Amino acid sequence: MELLRLLAAVLLVSVDRTALGISHPKPSCHYPPSQWCRSLEIAIECKVQKQCMELNAIRPNETVPPVSITLYYETLCPDCRIFISEQLFPTWLMLKDIMSVTLVPYGNAQEVQSPTPGFICQHGEPECRGNMIQACILHLTTNSLAFQIIYCMESSADVLNAAQPCLHLYAPSVSWSSVNSCVSGDLGYRLMHGNAVMTRALNPPHTHVPWVTFNGEYTEEHEEKASSSLFHLVCELYQGVKPPACIGASVKLSQSD
Template sequence: MKFASVFVLFFCSTFKKSQGKSKPKPACEYPPLQWCRSLEIAIQCRVQKQCLELNATRPNLPVPRVEVTLYYESLCPDCRAFLTQQLFPTWAMLHDIMDVKLVPYGNAQELPSGNSPFTCQHGEPECHGNMIEACVLHSVGLYSAFPVIYCMESAANVLDAAQPCLQLHVPSMMWDSVTSCVKGELGFKLMHENALKTKALSPAKTHVPWVTINGEYTDDFQDKAMSSLFNLVCRMYKGGKPPACTGAQKKLDRRLF
């Protein structure tokens, strides 16, 4: 299921004007997934009314969100498939009831000495990819970084896609700041932190992708996440189910227009 496209189609459909008038051009530098992130962005992208309508469909109960944490490595084929086919599409549809944490490290090893303090299962390029993604996450946070990482992981070449994906999804962030992080002490610090998080897993990680739900790993969670993370998150959420989970069509208030 292409859940992410539904979000985009919602906004695309709202740009049509009645009586055959032409479509307005959105004057903003933000991708669709960020249009309703703040009132300022919504105004800049001329979708404030559409965001109000979208907000009307969001759950209001103060119930804890479902936390999904992915321990992965940037060039692992199975990790890439899960991130692009399960995790990102589910988050795009259910980000109101779920939180995502990404820990790019996987089966890497931290060395006590040497010119390169880390070795990775798929070689030095993977260590480089892990660090790029860690630096982007640290700099702009998950909400803005996730589309960049999705773009990278769904590309034919993860590393070659890094810079254009950043320019596409976070145009305000300069590529030089990413390379400075990767080559400097901050990048190594972030990798060390991810190493500690990965080593602290209980039970210990035996493979990647490794998925925890609300901080817990079970074989059942893993199997269900791999087959249909969307259904798992909907079932795990304790509050009122959003329309995306139930398939219900909610009548929207057209007076907003």
């Protein structure tokens, strides 16, 4: 609940209607406040280009490396789904300027070579398909789009049946047939083999999922903090000047036109 309240606060801080001196969106602006600073064209249409320039000025220093988070998971694992939907994705929405996320769908699966090369998954064949669908989506789209699609899937009642509508919602230019071709072809196998190699190379070896590393390292302390408040842990680990979302500072936008 605290994380959701923080998310709402950050979205309000990003473009505060009261600070802009308006109580309703202007008729010419067809975008929600969270999108007003997404591009120069949108900022001009919504008449907030000055305010967006001020926001850009307080973004974290790009020379400081972001907190690198790698999640090793499997698509039908209940704890993985909770972590993605309640911790990882909301935190990324608020702090994506200071964090990077790598998703490795494989988890406790096993790679086998006989009678034919393939994989055995903890939650059966449906999970193997889910893992491969998400591996293919990660390959066929940008990291940002893939994360949104995967969040959409993992937060749905039926992960596999949500795959196609989630893809069409966030990446309409990517055809479902291209994902199916990846899953059923050699590319899907090679992507999953790569995830298997990454997972087997973990040191210490993973003993459960979700398994999360920060800047390439795993500690029980970080895992415990991440499971309860990933947002605060990312703020704590970031070595640059903390963004307003971390320190709770208000962003005062100019009211001048």
